[in-house]
Amino acid sequence: MSKFTWHYLGLLAALAALVLGIAVVPAAGAGGVSATFSKGSDWGTGYEGKYTISNGSTAARTSWTVEFDLPAGAKIASLWDGTYTASGQHVTAKNSWNGNIAPGGTASFGFNVSYTGTYSPPTGCKLDGGSCDAGGTTPPSSTSSSSSSSTTTPPSSSTTTSTPPPPGGLKSMGYFVDWGVYGRNYHVKNIETSGTAAKLNYINFAFGNVTNGQCAIGDSYADYDRFYDASSSVDGTSDTWDAGALRGSFNQLRELKKKHPGLKVIYSFGGWTWSSGFGQAAANATAFANSCYNLVKDPRWADVFDGIDIDWEYPNACGLSCDTSGPAALKTLLQALRTRFGSSMLVTAAITADGTSGGKIDAADYAGASQYVDWYNVMTYDFFGGWAAQGPTAPHSPLTSYNGIPIAGFYADSAIQKLRSKGVPANKLLLGVGFYGRGWTGVSQAAPGGTATGPAPGTYEQGIEDYKVLKNSCPSNGTVAGTAYAFCGNNWWSYDTPSTINGKMGYVKSQGLGGAFFWEMTGDTSNGELITALRGGLN
Structure with missing residues (x-):
């Protein structure tokens, strides 16, 4: 039949449907x-x-x-x-x-x-x-x-399955580290020029210290005193040396928020190095919460911050040091913070992703504490790395399990499902993504599971390297468990790429999670390849 004949018959069928009331x-x-x-x-x-x-x-x-x-x-x-x-x-x-x-x-x-x-x-x-x-x-x-x-x-x-949240309703958050303004030469202006600011709902400013049972400034020079001239500032105006004038990253964040009125900044305290003070803080949680509020809402920068984040590594478990404050300490601490900060400000916490039986998630009352937070940032990265110098090589941020995984339960989905089974609402969980890789040297096997002689060389630290470096120096040549790995020379690296991040954001939506976050901004390319994939995958 001719194309005309097909169209003619189609018109007749449509007319018949209209007359007879048949749905076509x-x-x-x-x-x-x-x-x-x-x-x-x-x-x-x-x-x-x-x-x-x-x-x-x-x-x-x-x-x-x-x-x-x-x-x-x-x-x-x-x-x-x-x-x-x-x-x-x-x-x-x-x-x-x-x-x-x-x-x-x-x-x-x-x-x-x-x-x-x-x-x-x-x-x-x-x-x-x-x-x-x-x-x-x-x-x-x-x-x-x-x-x-x-x-x-x-x-x-x-x-x-349940229907995932509508597009645009998922949170995207990234960490800005105050020490990045030194050797890494990454400043608040880079958040703007890379296009990152337009793709974020939230920025976590890291880190404030926790010492003597109180919140304290981490680096006063970088945070609120460093001078930015017109060319290095977000809004193109120079800082002043006037008495009481705010400078440093705090002032640059203020300028960034003026450009992006919907963007919120959260002051994060603790981290790997400064978590040892949380045990003392939990012993007098009300005094701790008061000190944190007074610092976050200091009149010099009260308009900069929209809330507080607690990065305790780890309650009633071991990180850089071991905590023995008991399983209820986290709940006590977060309850005090919520009481002091009220419902109008954000209270969040970065938490372990150890989904093993009897592991770190089981050590503290994350479910009970969840009623006091707007969300948890689940640190679903750093499962494996060069600290195990002889290997076996393994992806540091696997989404799922796989044959040969060195530790059962060390993958993102294990942590998410354990937290949900304990009663933490799915929409209060943000999936973590690393904007960096971890690797080994002395490796002869391309597939995961090979032996090594030590951590691979890195720009700032052995065993770790930024994505922006690895994408060129050791491009990905394989995937496993929802993330990527690369074998080049005798070095073996694992890291996330735009493609694997897109897959992880699909997981976020399928599980009804609240969104995703990443550690941290300096690892991305100058045009924001990874944040573009993260935000795009959440839309």
């Missing part, structure tokens, strides 16, 4: 509408998959339903950018926020599959009940955009 549904595969599967990373016991729905027709789509079958021994572990039901090996995925597809446009959803044995792709793909191929068959039902076949309708016992 576009063919799934016919008319250039298709669904295509692609496979991402594979860690031996699971993989990341993706279906892309392409609208090659001339009509807009307002919804989609994709069905497929998994082989025996495989099952869906999580799915994002959509909702799903599973009945045995049959999976039905539907749009959540991304149902509208303009002519020529695409939509997609991603998912993780766990499997045993060897990898096999999904089979039996159906798009709106018809073929997933662009030239395929018309859906069997003309009254619904999804299959009405009883064999594909999941029973009431099927597992169903």
